[in-house]
Amino acid sequence: MNITQAESRIMDALWTRQPLTVDEIMAEVAEAQGWGEATVKTLINRLLKRKAIRSDRIDGRARYAPIIQRADYVQAESQSLLNRLFDGQLTPLVAHFAQHRALSTDEIKQLKTLIEGLEHDG
Known part of the structure; x- marks a missing residue:
């Protein structure tokens, strides 16, 4: 939507x-x-x-x-952004932000924690 x-x-x-x-x-x-x-x-x-x-x-x-739930809207918009700008790939999106704005120590820590969690779940 x-x-x-x-x-x-x-x-x-x-x-x-x-x-x-x-x-x-x-x-x-x-x-x-x-x-x-x-x-x-x-x-x-x-x-x-x-x-x-x-x-x-x-x-x-x-x-x-x-009628639309916020989580559903955010998911659809996020996927649309990925599809339009990064051919549906998440890694180039993260790389883009990492290269074009300074990530704080806390953001880097959060990303590492997220990746570790995904590795354990996957």
Whole structure:
């Protein structure tokens, strides 16, 4: 599922706390983003059309909740990035980041621990 960066702000609010009304979504994201109500409603409608969120009537008000789980979205986006930029291979991705930004001692330690865990599980 292709969710834009702007739409992901709405999704983040819903993944954190749900269900939310338009006013509650506005309070969560609009001020920080400089968005008006029309922008938030447009983003909500796009997400509804893509079936990323659902609308339920509760106490006479529309409240929105995610249909897509955050973990599923992150997995799909991560795989899409790997496929697009690194031919689906994880090693070139890690090498790219290691070569283009300094890894902290803690990050290196975490990577080693991850690899050791994978070696023991595999």
